Every structure is written in structure tokens, then in C-alpha cells.
Amino acid sequence: MKIAVIGYGGMGGYHVQNIREYAATNPAYPIEVAGIYDTDPQRAEAAREKGLRAYASAEDVFADAEVGAVLIATPNDVHAQYAYAAAQAGKHIICEKPIAMSVREAEKMYAAAQKAGVVLEVHQNRRWDDDFLTVGQLIKAGTIGQVYKIESRVVGANGIPGAWRKERAHGGGMMLDWGVHLIDQMLQLVPSETKSVYCEYSYIYGEEVDDGCELHVLFENGMRYDVVVATDCFRRLPRWQVYGTEGTATIEDWDLAGGVTRAKCKRDTQIVGVRAGNGFTKTMAQRSDASIEELPLPVVHAQPFAFYHNFAEVVAGKVSPAVRKEEVLRVFRLMEAAERSAQANEVIKIKI
Numbered sequence: 001m002k003i004a005v006i007g008y009g010g011m012g013g014y015h016v017q018n019i020r021e022y023a024a025t026n027p028a029y030p031i032e033v034a035g036i037y038d039t040d041p042q043r044a045e046a047a048r049e050k051g052l053r054a055y056a057s058a059e060d061v062f063a064d065a066e067v068g069a070v071l072i073a074t075p076n077d078v079h080a081q082y083a084y085a086a087a088q089a090g091k092h093i094i095c096e097k098p099i100a101m102s103v104r105e106a107e108k109m110y111a112a113a114q115k116a117g118v119v120l121e122v123h124q125n126r127r128w129d130d131d132f133l134t135v136g137q138l139i140k141a142g143t144i145g146q147v148y149k150i151e152s153r154v155v156g157a158n159g160i161p162g163a164w165r166k167e168r169a170h171g172g173g174m175m176l177d178w179g180v181h182l183i184d185q186m187l188q189l190v191p192s193e194t195k196s197v198y199c200e201y202s203y204i205y206g207e208e209v210d211d212g213c214e215l216h217v218l219f220e221n222g223m224r225y226d227v228v229v230a231t232d233c234f235r236r237l238p239r240w241q242v243y244g245t246e247g248t249a250t251i252e253d254w255d256l257a258g259g260v261t262r263a264k265c266k267r268d269t270q271i272v273g274v275r276a277g278n279g280f281t282k283t284m285a286q287r288s289d290a291s292i293e294e295l296p297l298p299v300v301h302a303q304p305f306a307f308y309h310n311f312a313e314v315v316a317g318k319v320s321p322a323v324r325k326e327e328v329l330r331v332f333r334l335m336e337a338a339e340r341s342a343q344a345n346e347v348i349k350i351k352i
């Protein structure tokens with residue numbers, strides 16, 4: 001199958017390279033890049049320099065009978081129009097996250113794909129991040145008892161990158177950029193409906209869209225989950241902090257540094273008080289070495305190119321999409337509840 005990439009910017013370039021590498025290592029599903037289309041002539045030129053065909057227009061892509069699928073990696077506001085056109089032309093679709101600008105638009109895109117009988121799969125690639133898979137394993141293995149709270153955080157100090165991400169009309173802002181990934185991961189990890197949602201956006205850089213967000217979700221099963229996206233933090237903070245009834249785990253970053261501290265006993269009988277600032281505390285003193293054990297993280301590595309492989313198998317009719325419509329729409333419903341919460345500065349009680 002030949003895939004044409006629409007939008008050959010940062011992510012489009014990443015996909016071209018990945019698809020070529022996937023194709024080289026998976027002869028069972030022969031996939032190649034048909035070419036790219038980008039409205040920016042400089043990006044078209046950059047593609048030609050890499051030996052890629054640069055289509056002159058999107059219409060040329062859709063008219064090319066050799067193109068079996070398109071991959072949409074444009075700014076967010078034009079995902080939908082390309083998805084409708086691709087479906088009408090009978091091309092399968094990979095769409096970058098966030099699929100659309102709203103849950104209604106996303107529903108229409110799925111309806112168009114279904115009507116045309118083509119596959120539409122959203123590139124929620126962070127489901128195959130090793131750190132995320134490792135958190136899943138930690139919960140499953142029960143290493144730190146019953147997990148009751150998760151902090152999932154990404155922080156940078158570069159503000160909002162590029163031009164379109166700063167503009168509402170193009171679907172800019174960090175909730176739609178990183179929030180969508182972390183919320184998708186959250187809904188994969190927690191087997192429960194939500195009970196309430198509270199969100200705050202930050203506007204440190206004075207742009208018209210959020211440059212960060214903090215989302216607190218309480219689930220019906222009692223799980224508390226915090227999502228933090230910041231672009232103004234010059235100090236590293238753990239990517240994940242996972243709290244269980246018998247211990248705590250930290251994953252520092254995508255390099256999987258970190259570890260697990262597990263309680264050997266419920267109460268530490270040898271605890272000694274410590275000086276703390278201008279005072280004394282037993283409550284906040286570290287546990288004694290005899291009462292805890294340090295364990296390595298139960299590291300899980302993802303299958304390389306798992307998303308492309310799934311898409312190829314879905315198109316071949318062998319499996320169903322790893323990223324399902326209902327899951328994508330649920331993430332959007334949660335983001336819309338977060339938006340309402342942030343605007344009203346209120347906790348929203350909602351089952352999602």
C-alpha cells in the first residue's frame with residue numbers, strides 16, 4: 001500500500017522516516033510512501049531533496065489511484081476537511097492527534113469514513129511509550145499494592161513552539177497538543193468512569209491559547225489522576241509519580257530512570273524524628289531502611305512501529321484498530337468537560 005503524507009512539517013517528516021523504516025523491516029505488509037503534499041513550497045522542495053514525490057495539490061493526491069491511504073499531519077483545523085476528501089476518494093486514513101477541533105467534528109469524520117468503507121485511525125502513538133507501558137505493568141503486577149493516585153506530567157521551558165500552535169483558529173494550545181496524549185493514556189490506564197473533572201489553564205506567555213494545563217480527575221473507582229502540561233518550567237519534574245497502598249513509584253522521564261520504593265511493613269516502628277527547617281518532624285521523616293525496599297521499575301518495551309503495524313493489519317482486515325473510535329471520542333468529551341471547568345473555575349461532576 002502506498003501512503004501519501006499531507007502536511008510535511010515536523011510530524012510529517014517523522015512519519016515518512018518511520019514508514020520507510022517499518023517497510024524495510026516488515027515485508028509482510030509492504031507499505032511505501034507515495035509522496036507528500038504541503039501548502040508550503042519550501043517543504044515541497046525539502047521533500048524533493050529527500051527523493052520524495054511532492055504532489056502539486058491535495059486533489060492530485062486524492063486522484064492518484066496508486067495511493068491507498070493518506071496520513072494527515074497538518075495543523076489541527078484542517079484534519080477534518082482532508083479526512084472527508086480522503087474518505088470520498090476511497091483512501092484509508094491515518095489522522096494525527098487531536099483528530100479534530102471538537103467531538104462533533106470527530107464524529108462526522110468517523111461517519112464519513114464508515115460511509116466510504118475506509119479505515120480511519122488516529123495516531124495516539126503515546127500508547128506505545130515505554131514509560132506509559134511500564135506504569136500499566138506496575139499497576140497490573142500490584143507491586144505497590146492498590147494504586148490510588150497517579151501524577152502524569154510533561155514539562156518544558158520553551159513556551160508554545162511555532163506559529164499555528166499559538167492560534168485558536170488552528171487548534172493551538174497545549175491541551176490539544178499534549179493534553180490529548182496524557183488524557184488518552186489516563187483513560188487507557190483507569191478502568192472506570194469519571195466522577196468529576198477540574199481543570200485550570202495557564203496563560204503565562206500571554207497567547208490566546210493555553211500554554212499549559214492542570215487537570216484533576218476523580219474516577220468512580222476512587223482513582224485520583226492528575227495531568228500536568230507546562231511550558232514554563234525550567235526544572236525537571238518526574239514524568240510519572242504513582243502512589244499505591246504499599247509503595248510509591250517514580251519514572252523520571254522517557255529514559256525510564258526512576259524506581260519503586262515498597263513498604264515492608266505498614267508502620268515504621270524505628271522511625272526517628274529529624275530537624276526540618278526551623279523545626280522538628282517525625283511525620284515527614286524518611287522511612288528507616290529496615291521498613292522499605294528499593295526495587296527497579298518493571299520496564300516494558302513497546303514493539304517497534306506498533307502503530308503502523310496495527311494500521312496495516314486493520315487495512316488487511318486482520319485485526320480491529322488499536323485506537324478505537326469510542327476511545328477517541330471519550331478523550332474529546334473529557335477535554336470538553338475540562339474546558340468547561342476551566343472557564344467556570346468549577347469542579348464538573350460528570351460521568352465520562
Ligand SMILES: NC(=O)c1ccc[n+]([C@@H]2O[C@H](COP(=O)([O-])OP(=O)(O)OC[C@H]3O[C@@H](n4cnc5c(N)ncnc54)[C@H](O)[C@@H]3O)[C@@H](O)[C@H]2O)c1
Nearest residue numbers: 007008009010011012038039040043073074076096097098
Ligand atoms: N503524535 C504526536 O506525537 C505528534 C507530535 C507532533 C505533532 N503532532 C500533530 O501533527 C500535526 C502537525 O504538527 P507538526 O508539529 O508537524 O506541525 P508543523 O507546523 O511542523 O507542520 C505542519 C505542516 O503542515 C503544512 N500545512 C499547513 N496547512 C496545510 C494545509 N492546509 N494543507 C497541507 N499542508 C499544510 C505546513 O506548511 C507544515 O509544513 C498536528 O496535528 C499535531 O498535533 C503529533
